[in-house]
Amino acid sequence: MGYLPRKSLQVLGSIFAVTTFNFFLFHIIPGDPLRLIARTQKLDAEQVAALRIEYGLDGSLFSQYLTYIGNLLHGDLGYSFALHEQVSTALMRALGHTALLLATSTVIVVLFGIFLGVFAGSRQGSKADSRTIIGALVFWSMPTFWVGMLLVFTFGVWWGVLPISGITTPNAVYETYFSYLMDIARHLVLPTLTLALVDIAFFVLITRTSLVEVMSEDFMLTARGKGLPRRTLVWRHGVRNALLPVMTASALYISGLVGGAIQVEVVYSWPGMGLLMYNSVLARDYAVLEAAFLVSSVVVILANFATDVLYRRLDPRVVVAQ
Amino acid sequence: MNLLEVKNLSVQYGSGQGGVLAVDGVDLSVGVGEFVGLAGESGCGKTTLAMAIPNLLPKYASITTGTIEFEGQDLSNKSESELNEVRWRDISVIFQGALNALNPVATIGNQIAEPILIHEPGTSHDAAITRAKELLEAVGISASRSSSYSHEFSGGMRQRVMIAMALACRPKLVIADEPITALDVMTQAQILELLRSLSETFNLSMLLISHDLSVLAETCDRVQIMYAGKVAEVGTADDVFGEQNSAHPYTQRLLKSYPNIHQERKFIDGIPGYPPDLSKSHAGCRFAERCTVSVEKCFTDEPELAVISELHRSACHLVGGSK
Ligand SMILES: Nc1ncnc2c1ncn2[C@@H]1O[C@H](COP(=O)(O)OP(=O)(O)OP(=O)(O)O)[C@@H](O)[C@H]1O
Ligand SMILES: [Mg+2]
Numbered sequence: 001m002g003y004l005p006r007k008s009l010q011v012l013g014s015i016f017a018v019t020t021f022n023f024f025l026f027h028i029i030p031g032d033p034l035r036l037i038a039r040t041q042k043l044d045a046e047q048v049a050a051l052r053i054e055y056g057l058d059g060s061l062f063s064q065y066l067t068y069i070g071n072l073l074h075g076d077l078g079y080s081f082a083l084h085e086q087v088s089t090a091l092m093r094a095l096g097h098t099a100l101l102l103a104t105s106t107v108i109v110v111l112f113g114i115f116l117g118v119f120a121g122s123r124q125g126s127k128a129d130s131r132t133i134i135g136a137l138v139f140w141s142m143p144t145f146w147v148g149m150l151l152v153f154t155f156g157v158w159w160g161v162l163p164i165s166g167i168t169t170p171n172a173v174y175e176t177y178f179s180y181l182m183d184i185a186r187h188l189v190l191p192t193l194t195l196a197l198v199d200i201a202f203f204v205l206i207t208r209t210s211l212v213e214v215m216s217e218d219f220m221l222t223a224r225g226k227g228l229p230r231r232t233l234v235w236r237h238g239v240r241n242a243l244l245p246v247m248t249a250s251a252l253y254i255s256g257l258v259g260g261a262i263q264v265e266v267v268y269s270w271p272g273m274g275l276l277m278y279n280s281v282l283a284r285d286y287a288v289l290e291a292a293f294l295v296s297s298v299v300v301i302l303a304n305f306a307t308d309v310l311y312r313r314l315d316p317r318v319v320v321a322q
Numbered sequence: 323m324n325l326l327e328v329k330n331l332s333v334q335y336g337s338g339q340g341g342v343l344a345v346d347g348v349d350l351s352v353g354v355g356e357f358v359g360l361a362g363e364s365g366c367g368k369t370t371l372a373m374a375i376p377n378l379l380p381k382y383a384s385i386t387t388g389t390i391e392f393e394g395q396d397l398s399n400k401s402e403s404e405l406n407e408v409r410w411r412d413i414s415v416i417f418q419g420a421l422n423a424l425n426p427v428a429t430i431g432n433q434i435a436e437p438i439l440i441h442e443p444g445t446s447h448d449a450a451i452t453r454a455k456e457l458l459e460a461v462g463i464s465a466s467r468s469s470s471y472s473h474e475f476s477g478g479m480r481q482r483v484m485i486a487m488a489l490a491c492r493p494k495l496v497i498a499d500e501p502i503t504a505l506d507v508m509t510q511a512q513i514l515e516l517l518r519s520l521s522e523t524f525n526l527s528m529l530l531i532s533h534d535l536s537v538l539a540e541t542c543d544r545v546q547i548m549y550a551g552k553v554a555e556v557g558t559a560d561d562v563f564g565e566q567n568s569a570h571p572y573t574q575r576l577l578k579s580y581p582n583i584h585q586e587r588k589f590i591d592g593i594p595g596y597p598p599d600l601s602k603s604h605a606g607c608r609f610a611e612r613c614t615v616s617v618e619k620c621f622t623d624e625p626e627l628a629v630i631s632e633l634h635r636s637a638c639h640l641v642g643g644s645k
């Protein structure tokens with residue numbers, strides 16, 4: 001079997017395993033979902049019994065599991081009584097918002113991180129190198145929510161130049177589609193900046209370490225012996241090899257963020273996955289939490305899959321090892 | 323005028339107390355089209371001397387004295403970007419231990435073509451690749467392998483790729499640091515033959531470092547023997563290796579400890595003891611302690627390189643040594 005089909009099967013297998021685990025996790029923990037619904041909805045015993053049948057909660061755990069898988073295959077993740085809408089609808093919306101935030105901040109974090117890492121790593125031991133490391137570590141050690149609040153106060157409250165909450169201005173009327181996009185972009189600035197400031201160190205340090213290691217390899221001496229200009233030497237031979245571990249780190253970073261931009265989303269009321277999960281925990285909205293966990297796991301699996309495929313494109317040695 | 327004229331060169335790794343003076347006041351010359359061999363025990367400074375020429379020494383190494391004249395220009399005080407003009411276009415290097423000398427993520431065709439594209443601007447990528455393929459063929463590797471990666475080659479093939487790469491810009495001087503050590507005898511002979519024929523076609527000069535004294539004797543016009551960072555003896559291959567000619571006890575012992583395939587292999591003729599610690603300073607001859615013919619003077623006075631015949635020099639108080 002070819003690499004891609006085999007790997008895809010593995011991915012499907014992992015997703016199935018995660019789905020199953022996720023289901024039993026949520027059904028083993030104490031708490032009857034119907035009692036939660038009843039608490040918020042003022043239902044009488046008859047209605048509860050009807051709902052129990054409707055949601056397949058009357059059968060054994062295993063038959064419930066089969067119902068769950070069946071619904072899942074139809075894209076039905078259940079209904080959230082806390083949100084008064086289908087879980088899938090709420091989830092898709094949140095996922096879209098998170099994707100926008102993550103895509104922007106990841107591009108910035110990875111690109112600037114690599115650039116600064118190369119800047120420092122190719123000057124190993126110099127003042128510029130140690131200053132970059134120290135700078136990165138200082139930001140790295142700041143709590144995300146604290147940096148967020150700092151930026152909120154500075155840019156939002158103090159100078160009042162940037163919006164500090166939500167994804168669009170409430171009740172705004174947009175003349176053109178472009179002004180709508182600009183509004184979103186303005187809302188995006190502070191959350192992105194917060195993520196970037198704190199997380200950039202991760203990429204700076206990994207890139208730097210990796211490059212320093214590569215620079216001492218024998219083939220770098222060959223490249224130097226060829227009389228390559230320094231920039232070609234560093235980028236074509238050094239960075240190209242140093243990026244392999246950075247790529248793995250990027251996949252880790254992205255998958256970690258999908259459910260984990262919680263602090264930033266809460267500080268800026270960014271209506272993404274993090275905020276959704278945060279609110280669902282407060283509301284004990286198991287249906288949403290269960291689905292959100294599932295989606296996060298699937299994203300992690302897919303991100304790893306993408307890394308594997310990319311790695312094979314970047315590192316010719318991997319193909320042989322297969 | 324010689325192509326390369328190194329005078330009184332000293333190279334130190336590190337500085338101060340822990341510094342290692344790996345090359346200490348060494349002269350070396352290579353004429354146009356000349357093959358010069360460099361031999362001596364492991365750790366005597368051959369690689370250091372060779373790498374100092376295009377200044378490919380690590381950052382913490384420094385040239386403390388001397389000049390390196392290449393075509394009349396002193397390379398020892400040139401900037402990195404000035405050196406880049408000379409590197410590979412005029413002086414290329416076959417690195418010792420070529421196993422990891424190739425970039426793992428670039429095809430070998432591109433790696434051979436790279437210096438051509440850098441040093442001969444205006445060459446198209448296709449033309450450079452074509453030349454890379456010709457070079458591969460010349461070292462006995464099929465041109466179709468030019469799109470392979472280094473991990474797909476055996477150790478000996480990588481060594482040959484390295485040799486092809488070193489010839490890419492038709493340099494004037496090739497510094498070959500044990501270029502054929504990893505190869506079988508047949509391939510060794512082929513490569514040496516190739517290098518010799520190239521030297522005739524392109525007037526190529528070579529500094530050949532090898533532990534294989536018979537290879538040096540066969541291939542080189544002149545040979546220089548180093549011991550503990552100093553030149554022990556230098557002369558034509560015949561001066562240095564000839565039965566009755568070698569004028570330094572160290573060379574004589576080196577020749578004796580070299581296994582002769584016509585005789586039974588013996589190890590008893592190795593040289594007892596070790597070369598001295600290069601991080602300390604020395605009085606007298608550095609070989610004195612291991613020398614079987616040393617006299618009192620050897621431990622107190624450092625011998626100068628004395629003229630024996632036209633090209634033959636030896637740094638021994640007992641010039642002529644013990645025959
Ligand atoms: N990078 C380095 N840092 C510190 N000391 C070094 C370094 N490279 C070599 N030396 C020291 O310099 C001396 C000469 O080493 P060099 O590599 O030039 O020897 P060599 O004659 O090429 O030996 P071999 O035959 O084993 O290749 C040795 O004492 C070695 O320990
Ligand atoms: Mg060496």
